[in-house]
Amino acid sequence: VSHSQITRLYSRFTSLDKGENGTLSREDFQRIPELAINPLGDRIINAFFPEGEDQVNFRGFMRTLAHFRPIEDNEKSKDQNGPEPLNSRSNKLHFAFRLYDLDKDDKISRDELLQVLRMMVGVNISDEQLGSIADRTIQEADQDGDSAISFAEFVKVLEKVDVEQKMSIRFLH
Amino acid sequence: GQRSLESHKNSSQNFAIVSFQWDHVKKPYIIALWILVASLAKIVFHLSHKVTRVVPESALLIVLGLFLGGIVWAADHIASFSLTPTVFFFYLLPPIVLDAGYFMPNRLFFGNLGSILLYAVIGTVWNAATTGLSLYGVYLTGIMGKLNSGLLDFLLFGSLIAAVDPVAVLAVFEEVHVNEVLFIIVFGESLLNDAVTVVLYNVFESFVAIGPMNVTGIECLKGIVSFFVVSLGGTLVGVFFAFLLSLVSRFTKHVRIIEPGFVFIISYLSYLTAEMLSLSAILAITFCGICSQKYVKANISEQSSTTVRYTMKMMASGAETIIFMFLGISAVDPDIWTWNTAFILLTLVFISVYRVIGVILQTWILNRYRTVQLEIIDQVVMSYGGLRGAVAFALVALLDKEKVKDRNLFVSTTIIVVFFTVIFQGLTIKPLVQWLKVKKTEHREPKLNEKLHGRAFDHILSAIEDISGQIGHHYLRDKWSNFDRKFLRKILMRRSAQKSRDQILNVFHELNLKDAISYVAEGERRGSLAFIRSPSTDNMVNVDFSTPLPSTVESSVSYLLREKAGPVCLDMQALEQRRKSIRDTEDTLAHHTLQQYLYKPRQEHKHLYSRHEIMHSEDDKQDKEIFHRTMRKRLESFKSTKLGINHSKKLNKIHKRDRGQKRRNSSVIPNGNIPSDNPVPDFTLKEKDLEFSESEENNDYETLHLGKGVDFLANVTKQNFTDTPAGIDNPVFSADDDQSIYTKFSPWLSSEDTVVPSQRARVQLPYSPNNFRRLTPIRLSNKSIDSFLLADGPEDRPRSFLPESTHM
Numbered sequence: 017v018s019h020s021q022i023t024r025l026y027s028r029f030t031s032l033d034k035g036e037n038g039t040l041s042r043e044d045f046q047r048i049p050e051l052a053i054n055p056l057g058d059r060i061i062n063a064f065f066p067e068g069e070d071q072v073n074f075r076g077f078m079r080t081l082a083h084f085r086p087i088e089d090n091e092k093s094k095d096q097n098g099p100e101p102l103n104s105r106s107n108k109l110h111f112a113f114r115l116y117d118l119d120k121d122d123k124i125s126r127d128e129l130l131q132v133l134r135m136m137v138g139v140n141i142s143d144e145q146l147g148s149i150a151d152r153t154i155q156e157a158d159q160d161g162d163s164a165i166s167f168a169e170f171v172k173v174l175e176k177v178d179v180e181q182k183m184s185i186r187f188l189h
Numbered sequence: 190g191q192r193s194l195e196s197h198k199n200s201s202q203n204f205a206i207v208s209f210q211w212d213h214v215k216k217p218y219i220i221a222l223w224i225l226v227a228s229l230a231k232i233v234f235h236l237s238h239k240v241t242r243v244v245p246e247s248a249l250l251i252v253l254g255l256f257l258g259g260i261v262w263a264a265d266h267i268a269s270f271s272l273t274p275t276v277f278f279f280y281l282l283p284p285i286v287l288d289a290g291y292f293m294p295n296r297l298f299f300g301n302l303g304s305i306l307l308y309a310v311i312g313t314v315w316n317a318a319t320t321g322l323s324l325y326g327v328y329l330t331g332i333m334g335k336l337n338s339g340l341l342d343f344l345l346f347g348s349l350i351a352a353v354d355p356v357a358v359l360a361v362f363e364e365v366h367v368n369e370v371l372f373i374i375v376f377g378e379s380l381l382n383d384a385v386t387v388v389l390y391n392v393f394e395s396f397v398a399i400g401p402m403n404v405t406g407i408e409c410l411k412g413i414v415s416f417f418v419v420s421l422g423g424t425l426v427g428v429f430f431a432f433l434l435s436l437v438s439r440f441t442k443h444v445r446i447i448e449p450g451f452v453f454i455i456s457y458l459s460y461l462t463a464e465m466l467s468l469s470a471i472l473a474i475t476f477c478g479i480c481s482q483k484y485v486k487a488n489i490s491e492q493s494s495t496t497v498r499y500t501m502k503m504m505a506s507g508a509e510t511i512i513f514m515f516l517g518i519s520a521v522d523p524d525i526w527t528w529n530t531a532f533i534l535l536t537l538v539f540i541s542v543y544r545v546i547g548v549i550l551q552t553w554i555l556n557r558y559r560t561v562q563l564e565i566i567d568q569v570v571m572s573y574g575g576l577r578g579a580v581a582f583a584l585v586a587l588l589d590k591e592k593v594k595d596r597n598l599f600v601s602t603t604i605i606v607v608f609f610t611v612i613f614q615g616l617t618i619k620p621l622v623q624w625l626k627v628k629k630t631e632h633r634e635p636k637l638n639e640k641l642h643g644r645a646f647d648h649i650l651s652a653i654e655d656i657s658g659q660i661g662h663h664y665l666r667d668k669w670s671n672f673d674r675k676f677l678r679k680i681l682m683r684r685s686a687q688k689s690r691d692q693i694l695n696v697f698h699e700l701n702l703k704d705a706i707s708y709v710a711e712g713e714r715r716g717s718l719a720f721i722r723s724p725s726t727d728n729m730v731n732v733d734f735s736t737p738l739p740s741t742v743e744s745s746v747s748y749l750l751r752e753k754a755g756p757v758c759l760d761m762q763a764l765e766q767r768r769k770s771i772r773d774t775e776d777t778l779a780h781h782t783l784q785q786y787l788y789k790p791r792q793e794h795k796h797l798y799s800r801h802e803i804m805h806s807e808d809d810k811q812d813k814e815i816f817h818r819t820m821r822k823r824l825e826s827f828k829s830t831k832l833g834i835n836h837s838k839k840l841n842k843i844h845k846r847d848r849g850q851k852r853r854n855s856s857v858i859p860n861g862n863i864p865s866d867n868p869v870p871d872f873t874l875k876e877k878d879l880e881f882s883e884s885e886e887n888n889d890y891e892t893l894h895l896g897k898g899v900d901f902l903a904n905v906t907k908q909n910f911t912d913t914p915a916g917i918d919n920p921v922f923s924a925d926d927d928q929s930i931y932t933k934f935s936p937w938l939s940s941e942d943t944v945v946p947s948q949r950a951r952v953q954l955p956y957s958p959n960n961f962r963r964l965t966p967i968r969l970s971n972k973s974i975d976s977f978l979l980a981d982g983p984e985d986r987p988r989s990f991l992p993e994s995t996h997m
Contacts, residue, residue: 032656050655052819053812056645060652084653112642112649136644136787139814153641170642177639179646 025081029074039071040064055135059115083111105179106171113167123164126150226257227510245615247360247513251608254517262521271519272512277583278470281508283460285356286471287453288505289380290478291497297373298479304555304563305377308571312378312547313351313385319543321347324535333531337594341397346599348389349585350540350606354578355379356509357607361576361615365622371567375574383471383580384420388412390584391467398592423469427476430459434477435484435681442683448493449500452485484681512579513611519582520604527597536602537609545572566625573618576610577603644787 030036032044042061051057064072064080072080116124116132129150137146157165157173165173227250234249235241241249298305321344328336328343338346358379362372392412399408434455441448456477463473486494548571552563563571585603588596 045656046823048655051652053815054648054652054655055815055818056648057652057815057819058822060649060656064656081653081656084650112646115645115649132645133641135818136641136648174639174642177643177646 022078025078026074029077039073040077041071056115056132059135063111063115080111083108108179109171109174110167113170123162123166124170125164126154129153129165223514224507224511227514228507230514231510243616243619245361245364245611247357247509248612248615250510250513251517251611254514255520256517257514258518258521261518262523271522272515272579272582272586274583274587277512277579278464279461281512282356282471282580282583283457283474284501284504284508285512286380286474287456287460287478288501289355289359289376290475291452291456291482291501293475293479293482294369294373295479295482297369298377301370301373301377304374304559305381307551307555308374308378308548309381310385312551313353313382314389315547316351316540316543317344317348317385317389319347319547320351320536320539321345323539323543324532327531327535333529333535336529336532336598341393342593342595345390345393345397345588345593346585346602348386348393349581350536350577350603351389352382352386352577352580353379353575354580356512356580357576357578357611357615358574360509360513361574361611361618364615365570365574365619367567367570367622371563371570374563375571380471380475384423384469385416386580386584387469387471388416388419391415394588394592419467419469420472422466423463423472424476426463426466426468427459427473428480430455430462430473431477431480432681434481435488438481438485438488439681439683441489445490445493448489449496452481452497453500456481484677487682516579516582516604516607519586520608527595527601529598529602532598533602533605536606540575540577540606541572544575548572548575566622569625570618570622573614573621576614577607578611579607582607641787 029040032048033040034044034047035041042065045051045061045064046058051061054060064077066072066076113124114120116128118128118131119125130146133146133150133153141149154163154165157169159169159172160166230250230253231246234246321340324347325340325343327333328338353375355376358375362375392415396408434451437451437455438448441451456474459477460470460474463470485497489497548568552568552571556562581603582600585596585600588599590596593599
């Protein structure tokens with residue numbers, strides 16, 4: 017991440033931080049109007065906050081955003097033994113997985129899936145239909161027959177999706 | 190003169206009771222008649238859904254015009270009607286451009302201004318230069334035969350044929366729904382290239398007039414300077430009038446009826462003033478609309494705003510219809526027809542080819558600087574959607590036969606080019622886009638998972654983009670909004686409007702607090718975890734809506750597809766179904782349902798601008814639903830944090846509340862779904878409830894029996910949220926309401942830092958703590974827009990966050 021990118025993000029961070037205490041709370045995020053009409057808005061906000069805390073500092077802010085850096089080609093050839101960069105495909109998928117998996121048991125259960133589906137779908141769908149969609153979704157992905165989607169299954173079923181592109185934003189130079 | 194003569198004649202013979210005064214009314218009558226014909230034509234076209242799906246309206250209108258022109262010609266052997274440049278430039282074009290400017294999505298526009306400017310200026314110059322020069326080059330080779338034009342004439346022609354036309358572009362893009370960035374770029378380009386066109390046209394015209402010998406370097410330099418003067422001057426004129434308009438609208442509180450008039454008159458004046466000063470009139474009126482929209486909308490009353498919107502749309506739509514029809518009619522004029530195969534063909538080829546090249550080059554440059562990239566499909570749409578239209582025709586008709594010897598040739602060529610682009614390209618762009626989109630996702634069928642998670646990713650990405658504020662240039666925008674807040678608002682917006690926006694932010698938090706406190710009771714009742722499992726609440730709401738859904742899904746998929754007349758259907762599964770007969774039905778159904786009902790992410794779903802409809806319903810509904818749900822969840826989670834704080838409960842309130850409930854329940858239950866035009870008695874009940882519980886007001890509420898509570902909540906939710914069969918609704922936002930109300934109440938869509946007080950806060954009355962109960966949404970009718978009636982209360986504060994309430 018280049019210097020100018022960091023400065024931009026920092027200025028964004030400070031402009032969001034109305035209380036000017038160097039950290040962001042949930043209210044600060046909620047103040048962003050577009051998030052209120054984004055079905056997954058609140059969950060994404062929660063993703064910024066580490067476990068149990070209510071404030072996020074700039075470092076945490078950056079960390080979460082770093083997931084969305086586009087994958088550079090030169091990184092692919094980097095040393096495989098080092099820690100995986102935050103914006104690798106696997107970590108991007110993990111980010112999304114964590115949004116689904118509320119109880120953090122590393123599985124997306126039918127209920128959790130239903131919740132997400134309900135959030136993303138209008139009110140015109142009846143519960144039975146939603147339930148059947150959820151069932152089919154799990155069926156498609158589930159390989160070990162536990163009626164839940166584990167992270168590995170999640171990765172497998174999305175192998176053809178261009179995650180790198182869908183979960184990356186290009187920061188200006 | 191005529192009349193008096195006739196009456197004089199008549200008076201000498203006898204008194205004519207009734208006489209046929211044709212000449213007297215001829216002019217206005219014919220105008221009115223043409224307008225009527227155009228409008229009737231529109232009705233007729235839209236009767237046939239199949240036709241309008243395939244053929245863009247503009248094409249149909251041109252054909253109709255041709256037909257009518259043919260009739261007139263056959264009848265009279267003269268071409269009596271044609272689109273004169275005067276009429277076009279003074280009466281027909283301004284409404285369209287004003288409409289475009291006034292409803293321009295500002296944020297998007299200014300966010301992409303760099304790209305737009307690049308395409309508008311460089312692109313147009315490139316097109317003009319290359320087309321003109323190539324035509325000249327070919328001419329020199331002699332293929333075109335004998336013409337009377339020199340290099341300058343060709344350049345002149347190139348400049349007027351190069352400009353992409355806003356009227357035509359819009360007309361076609363209404364049919365093809367593209368993503369918002371692409372739309373704004375093409376649209377913005379078509380608007381802004383007027384300055385370039387005007388300058389080039391004037392420069393070359395005067396060059397042609399003074400003769401090629403006298404064109405020196407100085408003249409060229411003057412030409413370049415004039416470009417800047419014309420464009421910036423036009424913009425400044427527009428901004429000045431916008432300022433004037435906003436200022437005036439600030440003081441029109443007592444003359445509400447003529448408020449809409451000001452908008453139109455002042456904007457039109459900006460157009461004429463720029464025209465008078467030989468600046469770019471289109472730019473003037475565009476920027477007048479763009480700059481004044483925010484202030485005017487804040488200042489004028491709801492009804493005036495509605496009036497302005499409808500009138501503008503009507504005039505713009507009408508003008509567009511007339512333009513296209515007259516384009517057709519004017520073509521039937523044998524006097525002007527000169528045919529030169531090579532010239533015409535080559536023009537067509539050149540403009541298409543050079544546009545494509547230009548777009549590719551510029552996009553390549555732009556993509557290095559843009560956050561959101563422009564992909565191949567965008568470029569294809571951009572090149573293919575570069576339609577020429579009436580502006581080119583009007584410009585060419587303005588040419589003086591004496592100065593430009595080949596005027597007729599140019600006119601005929603222009604007509605052919607315009608017809609070709611509008612009809613052919615307009616017809617084929619939709620299938621082309623469809624084919625391309627399908628091609629991208631063609632080779633494999635996406636699985637349910639992929640669709641679902643893919644959509645989730647889109648939402649995630651938009652959210653992250655919003656959080657990180659990467660769209661647009663925020664530094665400038667922040668500076669601007671600071672400037673705006675400090676100075677402009679104070680001058681240009683009504684005091685009440687200003688206050689409302691400022692205070693909303695402050696009030697929001699206080700309300701949230703009070704809400705949270707008041708909802709502690711529910712939390713207690715249902716257990717704090719129940720709120721986290723919010724889908725259950727949603728389920729309760731959904732129960733009654735045994736809507737068309739099962740039946741539509743069961744009908745054949747192809748039928749469903751046909752119903753989606755508008756946007757391109759990207760449902761791969763559904764498309765597959767049409768081809769293969771054997772398919773897992775359930776699977777398809779699941780796919781299709783998902784496709785149909787998944788919320789669309791931000792990039793896709795906004796139909797930003799439409800001449801023919803007041804945009805609203807679908808996307809607003811989605812926004813409403815999501816917003817509603819989000820706010821509720823936030824309040825609930827806020828509540829559950831508050832849960833830890835408020836511990837003391839008093840039991841004696843239970844019974845009183847029960848009694849209040851029972852009274853309410855009894856009125857609620859027999860009705861099932863409360864008919865929505867019956868809110869007044871309901872609210873009087875609520876009022877009584879209030880008085881009832883007022884006596885022992887305190888900030889802590891009791892737990893009620895779980896069952897009763899659940900029922901009550903169900904009934905409350907049912908009552909408040911089931912006004913329309915569509916599901917979650919809210920007295921404040923009724924489905925019929927104009928978009929303006931929604932935008933009024935959701936100013937976040939236009940500005941960053943105003944936040945709407947939670948809707949639930951307004952709805953759930955009986956539980957409000959002290960000061961909060963003062964806000965009573967009383968809905969007198971479905972269409973009531975001033976939804977706050979303040980009970981008399983000591984505080985003035987809540988009143989101030991109403992956007993202008995006029996008649997309560």
